[in-house]
Amino acid sequence: xxxxxxxxxxxxxxxxxxxxxxxxxxxxxxxSTDHKMIGIQYGLTSxxxxxxxxxxxxxxxxxxxxxxxxxxxxxxxxxxxLGDAAKGGSMTADLYNSFGAMHGTIMVFLAxxxxxxxxxxxxxxxxxxxxxxxxxxxxxxxxxHLFFWGGVLMIxxxxxxxxxxxxxxxxxxxxxxxxxxxxxxxxxxxxxxGMVILxxxxxxxxxxxxxxxxxxxxxGMSWMRLPFFVWAQFVTGFLLLLAFPPxxxxxxxxxxxxxxxxSFFLPNGLVVSGQQLPVSGGGSPLLWQHLFWFLGHxxxxxxxxxxxxxxxxxxxxxxxxxxxxxxxxxxxxxxxxFLSFIVWAHHMYLTGMGTKVSTFFQTTTMxxxxxxxxxxxxxxxxLWGGSIRFNTPMLFALAFLPxxxxxxLTGLPLGFNASDIYLHDSYYVIGHFHYVVAPGTIFAMxxxxxxxxxxxxxxxxxxxLGKIHFWISLIAMNLVFAPMFIQGMRGMSxxxxxxxxxxxxxxxxxxxxxxxxxxxxVLLGLGQIPFIINLFMSIKNGRKVxxxxxxKATTLDWATPTPPPHGNFAAEPVVFRGPYEYSAPGxxxxxxxxxxxx
Amino acid sequence: MFEIxxxxxxxxxxxxHASGIDDxxxxxxILMLILFVGWFAYYLLALFKFRASANPRADYTGVKxxxxxxxxxxxxxxxxxxxxxxAIPLWARAVEEFPVAKGDPATDPIEVQIMGQxxxxxxxFTGPDNKWGKQDIKSASATNPFGLVGTDDExxxxxxxxxxxxxxxxxxxxVICRISSMDVIHSFKIPSMRVTQxxxxxxxxxxxxxxxxxxxxxxxxxxxxxxxxxVMRGDFEVVTPEEWEKWYAEKAAxxxxxxxxx
Numbered sequence: 001x002x003x004x005x006x007x008x009x010x011x012x013x014x015x016x017x018x019x020x021x022x023x024x025x026x027x028x029x030x031x032s033t034d035h036k037m038i039g040i041q042y043g044l045t046s047x048x049x050x051x052x053x054x055x056x057x058x059x060x061x062x063x064x065x066x067x068x069x070x071x072x073x074x075x076x077x078x079x080x081x082l083g084d085a086a087k088g089g090s091m092t093a094d095l096y097n098s099f100g101a102m103h104g105t106i107m108v109f110l111a112x113x114x115x116x117x118x119x120x121x122x123x124x125x126x127x128x129x130x131x132x133x134x135x136x137x138x139x140x141x142x143x144x145h146l147f148f149w150g151g152v153l154m155i156x157x158x159x160x161x162x163x164x165x166x167x168x169x170x171x172x173x174x175x176x177x178x179x180x181x182x183x184x185x186x187x188x189x190x191x192x193x194g195m196v197i198l199x200x201x202x203x204x205x206x207x208x209x210x211x212x213x214x215x216x217x218x219x220g221m222s223w224m225r226l227p228f229f230v231w232a233q234f235v236t237g238f239l240l241l242l243a244f245p246p247x248x249x250x251x252x253x254x255x256x257x258x259x260x261x262x263s264f265f266l267p268n269g270l271v272v273s274g275q276q277l278p279v280s281g282g283g284s285p286l287l288w289q290h291l292f293w294f295l296g297h298x299x300x301x302x303x304x305x306x307x308x309x310x311x312x313x314x315x316x317x318x319x320x321x322x323x324x325x326x327x328x329x330x331x332x333x334x335x336x337x338f339l340s341f342i343v344w345a346h347h348m349y350l351t352g353m354g355t356k357v358s359t360f361f362q363t364t365t366m367x368x369x370x371x372x373x374x375x376x377x378x379x380x381x382x383l384w385g386g387s388i389r390f391n392t393p394m395l396f397a398l399a400f401l402p403x404x405x406x407x408x409l410t411g412l413p414l415g416f417n418a419s420d421i422y423l424h425d426s427y428y429v430i431g432h433f434h435y436v437v438a439p440g441t442i443f444a445m446x447x448x449x450x451x452x453x454x455x456x457x458x459x460x461x462x463x464x465l466g467k468i469h470f471w472i473s474l475i476a477m478n479l480v481f482a483p484m485f486i487q488g489m490r491g492m493s494x495x496x497x498x499x500x501x502x503x504x505x506x507x508x509x510x511x512x513x514x515x516x517x518x519x520x521x522v523l524l525g526l527g528q529i530p531f532i533i534n535l536f537m538s539i540k541n542g543r544k545v546x547x548x549x550x551x552k553a554t555t556l557d558w559a560t561p562t563p564p565p566h567g568n569f570a571a572e573p574v575v576f577r578g579p580y581e582y583s584a585p586g587x588x589x590x591x592x593x594x595x596x597x598x
Numbered sequence: 599m600f601e602i603x604x605x606x607x608x609x610x611x612x613x614x615h616a617s618g619i620d621d622x623x624x625x626x627x628i629l630m631l632i633l634f635v636g637w638f639a640y641y642l643l644a645l646f647k648f649r650a651s652a653n654p655r656a657d658y659t660g661v662k663x664x665x666x667x668x669x670x671x672x673x674x675x676x677x678x679x680x681x682x683x684x685a686i687p688l689w690a691r692a693v694e695e696f697p698v699a700k701g702d703p704a705t706d707p708i709e710v711q712i713m714g715q716x717x718x719x720x721x722x723f724t725g726p727d728n729k730w731g732k733q734d735i736k737s738a739s740a741t742n743p744f745g746l747v748g749t750d751d752e753x754x755x756x757x758x759x760x761x762x763x764x765x766x767x768x769x770x771x772x773v774i775c776r777i778s779s780m781d782v783i784h785s786f787k788i789p790s791m792r793v794t795q796x797x798x799x800x801x802x803x804x805x806x807x808x809x810x811x812x813x814x815x816x817x818x819x820x821x822x823x824x825x826x827x828x829v830m831r832g833d834f835e836v837v838t839p840e841e842w843e844k845w846y847a848e849k850a851a852x853x854x855x856x857x858x859x860x
Contacts, residue, residue, distance in 0.1 A: 092825070172783055174781065174799060178782060267801070268735065269738065270781060319648070319656060350794050352795070353693070354694065359686050366674075369677065377670060380637060383645065384644050384660050385648060385656060387653045388649050388653075390649070390650075402641060409634055413623055413627065413630075418688035419626055421792060490607040493819070493820045494820075496827065497825075503816055503831060584658055
């Protein structure tokens with residue numbers, strides 16, 4: 001059934017087709033309650049933020065390669081927008097710190113998470129479980145709108161006196177409080193209010209996903225017939241639901257420290273710039289770190305689990321065989337979910353931790369590496385015996401494996417506290433988590449975009465542009481992030497506005513690498529141009545799909561009309577088998593869709 | 599092989615415990631390298647061997663052996679060995695096994711208070727009397743980071759190298775740094791000594807090292823602390839014990855730190 005073309009306005013023969021007339025522009029595109037439109041809203045907004053975060057870091061990279069030199073062309077624009085902070089087109093240390101803090105915040109909370117969870121989760125999850133929509137469509141709309149206004153607030157914070165938040169994306173107290181002490185409405189205040197809004201948005205989303213996956217699965221869609229992507233979203237939903245509230249509380253407390261001069265995170269006897277700080281004291285700077293990282297570490301898996309989900313779908317489809325060890329992958333994802341709540345303090349080894357506590361946290365850290373290795377191993381082993389098609393989505397999914405592998409492996413010397421003594425807060429850390437998130441998660445996101453684009457629009461994206469995009473990105477990503485391991489080994493600390501010139505002679509390799517990394521980052525930026533062209537051109541001009549299931553896939557998302565109408569399915573789907581019945585013995589076609597009786 | 603890895607770019611180790619940490623970093627990287635090269639070779643082989651043109655119909659079952667399970671168990675075992683055999687003892691040595699004074703002034707550990715502030719490091723020694731001068735949090739100011747009161751006898755010979763003034767420590771003798779901060783969180787990092795410890799306001803956290811090489815070394819701040827974070831460099835020198843005694847006595851006689859803050 002699923003290979004036949006069906007039209008989005010198919011005659012009504014099920015609950016799914018709505019009878020009300022076509023909604024107007026605002027209803028359809030802005031205040032939509034359709035999970036697919038909300039998914040697309042999330043997708044476009046987060047891609048914009050991805051670009052915005054990238055532009056911030058490009059300014060920083062220029063500064064690192066050429067400390068105190070004016071940024072060509074763009075510097076003038078910066079001066080025009082931000083005034084004295086970018087005087088003469090070069091960045092002050094404060095502006096560098098601002099951009100650094102906002103790059104992290106935007107990439108994590110406004111780009112990657114909404115893209116992975118908000119966009120793909122929203123668009124694909126209901127389709128894959130055979131649901132007509134999310135369980136709470138209006139909540140879904142509210143969740144997007146909160147996210148949008150949280151983002152607007154974050155961007156607006158660049159324009160308040162003193163500039164945006166500049167105490168790192170981690171906003172450690174007391175720095176976050178004393179940086180602009182006494183100015184009631186500063187960038188940090190806006191950051192905190194923005195975070196509270198974003199967290200609220202995530203919580204609404206998480207509740208919605210969990211309910212949808214539990215309640216709205218199609219007939220026959222038992223738990224072990226769920227595509228791995230849905231499992232990944234399900235675990236992610238729980239992570240967001242349970243990890244975010246402590247940070248929301250912490251955000252409110254820090255807001256109170258900043259505005260009401262309470263001392264939740266401020267100890268006794270602070271002397272800032274020679275003045276005793278006029279606060280009562282008695283608080284604990286470490287409390288903030290505990291609350292922050294209690295979110296912060298599960299957040300890492302919020303970034304990576306949906307990526308693993310997308311990669312699994314693409315790999316199963318393009319190897320034309322079932323995922324190897326599907327069950328073990330599901331159990332591994334659940335173990336990651338549980339363990340991710342008890343590893344947070346490995347971010348805090350050097351805050352004066354004794355042997356007993358640090359042994360606990362590094363043991364749990366080593367334990368959590370095992371389910372991650374299991375998922376990665378299952379994906380590697382899935383390749384064996386396949387009939388591998390190298391299309392653009394598959395290239396990105398395949399590159400994810402070794403790139404995430406590097407990211408995971410370089411986590412080992414940071415997870416062991418003995419080696420962390422030396423590598424902590426060095427560029428080694430920057431290299432490590434960027435390998436996880438950039439050529440890791442972002443590649444998975446690209447794979448997902450190229451993979452589901454035909455379902456969303458009825459047209460393929462251009463393969464040639466896609467391959468150019470892939471190869472430039474792969475090469476440039478490695479040229480950007482691999483040298484950071486060398487810099488870290490040489491002892492270069494992160495967050496240095498001058499790129500480390502205060503510590504190294506100008507001829508040191510670490511500084512030379514700053515320049516080569518910047519060149520590679522420019523290449524990476526240029527490599528995204530074919531993608532942007534491809535994304536927008538293909539909506540109208542891409543090659544049309546032959547039928548509703550152009551990749552010959554098995555999961556229910558491909559059993560819908562193209563693009564799926566409001567309500568998704570022409571008829572209520574019934575599921576007869578597991579998610580990845582590719583090349584099953586005895587079947588002539590090399591795939592058996594989940595909703596096909598036999 | 600470890601030598602090769604060490605020369606990967608880490609500054610030459612200059613403290614007694616540094617080689618232990620370096621070796622450990624070496625072991626972990628060898629494990630990482632073996633795993634990566636092994637998996638990557640398998641990966642390339644699989645991609646080549648099972649390309650659609652060479653293998654038009656996929657095999658439903660795929661791999662039947664339990665090889666990968668054994669491999670995972672192997673990795674877990676090696677991680678456990680690294681953890682129990684190396685990481686935990688190395689950490690215990692760093693944070694718990696502090697050198698103890700045995701009453702011999704020539705070999706007893708030297709204690710020094712380290713204070714971070716935006717954007718300088720300061721150091722405070724007891725002076726030859728081995729007694730800290732009286733300190734009061736209320737006396738602390740930008741130029742008196744340790745809050746020395748300056749009226750007591752114990753403080754008369756205290757040696758203070760404030761606001762980035764280079765200090766000296768002797769070769770081959772343990773130094774215990776009691777690290778704190780007066781404003782925001784800094785991190786006291788001496789890359790050559792393989793010492794890193796966050797300097798957190800409201801807390802005093804000790805760290806220790808024993809220098810094995812004479813020379814000048816730099817302290818970096820490894821935790822974002824504001825606009826001057828990147829220039830929060832400190833410098834100190836490791837000198838022979840004789841030279842150090844001489845420097846110490848001169849500094850103490852010159853009224854050290856306390857008096858100068860009056």
